[in-house]
Amino acid sequence: MTAILDVRDLKIYYKTPVGYVKAVDGVSFDVKEGEVFGIAGESGCGKSTLVHSLILRKPPMVHMGGEALFKGRDLMKLSKEEERRIKYTELSIIPQYAMNALNPTKKIKDIVWDLAREHGAEDRREVEKLLRERLRMVKLSEKVADMYPVELSGGMRQRATMVVSTLMNPDLLIADEVTSALDVTTQRVVLELLHYFMAEGIVKSIIFVTHDLALLDKIADRVMILYAGKVAEIGPTEEIINSPGHPYTSLLLESLPKIGVHYKQTKLRGIPGYPISLLNPPSGCRFYPRCPYGMEICQHVEPKLSAVDDGHLVACHLHGGESNE
Structure with a gap:
């Protein structure tokens, strides 16, 4: 399938009096025509910053590098008039707290x-x-x-x-946390409507942003997992859900409640520790301080995305991730 959006090494920071917050720091992915592409991760991982930078970028948000080619045009280089012309007609968003x-x-x-x-x-x-x-x-x-x-x-x-x-x-619709404030019945209605928009040709492709991997299992064709402004894992939804390659993805899945399982039988597992500061992130793997499988190399060498299966990429030294440097 043809890629309608091709993002390469995108860096979106927030300018503050004490420095730059590296909210999105070298993210690469593509969205194919006719697919629903899911983006997941805990609060503060850079999900909303990433998608808002494509259509609603404004200070203190700053583009620091990389490109986002939408139908061949770099969204990072469009004039205000060009942005206004494609907004809602070619590229649209259902914002968070819609x-x-x-x-x-x-x-x-x-x-x-x-x-x-x-x-x-x-x-x-x-x-x-x-x-x-x-x-x-x-x-x-x-x-x-x-x-x-x-x-x-x-x-x-x-x-x-x-x-x-x-x-x-619009050719590409961004749905940013559109189910976060809804009950489960209304969540289902919203997901069905998004499917309907695709089936009827009202939209060609969708980026669906959420912190809930269970929802992505119902709607997305592929999923990208973000952590601290970096891509942890990307691949087909079924494979990500059933065979996660990154420790962070595994812990996200283990933190979800399961239907039919009583809390006395299986306790929910939280992710240990706290998210790192993106004002001055550490070297090496950004998940290292919270990772149960951390090794010496993780502390000093940043892993790059490596293929663990067809179309399934993981940024982790457990899978032979090499240095980005």
Whole structure:
């Protein structure tokens, strides 16, 4: 499959009075046309910084190196006008805390018209007709178009936000933690809607960001695991879930509760220690201070991604990861 997004050695830092926070530090991956690409990791690993740098980059976020080729164009080098032109039409995002992303002072139809008009739409009736069609598609009443966001429940607002973000049929949709504040029933609805958007050709590809590997097992074709601004592991979802290669991935999976297993039978395992400071990260493997399999080489030599199977890459000296230096 053709890659719609090709990210190479991307470095996105935050500028602070005491130095740069290396939130995304040399990340490489690609997203193929027609796939759902999952990004997972604990809070602070760089997931949201990574995807926001593709579409919502603003100070104190700073691009320090690398490229992100979207349909052949480097997103890091686009002018403000070029960014505005492709946003929501070719590349769109359902932001984290999407339930609060809609302007509370405007009706849904007015929010949509402002967006459509900014991208050249001239017929408001056609735009509202499309809006009402899409609302029906996500099992919402057409009356939602005439309502304010505060009149909608959390799940309804989430679906309305998804409609707004996909109204112009973007080639690549970024879904950033869109299920984090939802109950499990609504989570399932959201995942089904994303599948539906793909099946209907409303979007071509999706980047799905979450801290919950169980959700990725239901939606993603491939998964990338981030830790402290670095790629720990990347590969087919089924293989990552069933045969994790990185100790961090294994510990993430062990921290998830399992259906039918009583807590007295199997205790949940947390990941020992605390995330490192990205203001001044240590040399070597960034997971070394928390890793149960740490070796002398891990402390001094940063492992690079090495193939453990077809399309399955792991950055770990247990798998022969060599130095990046």
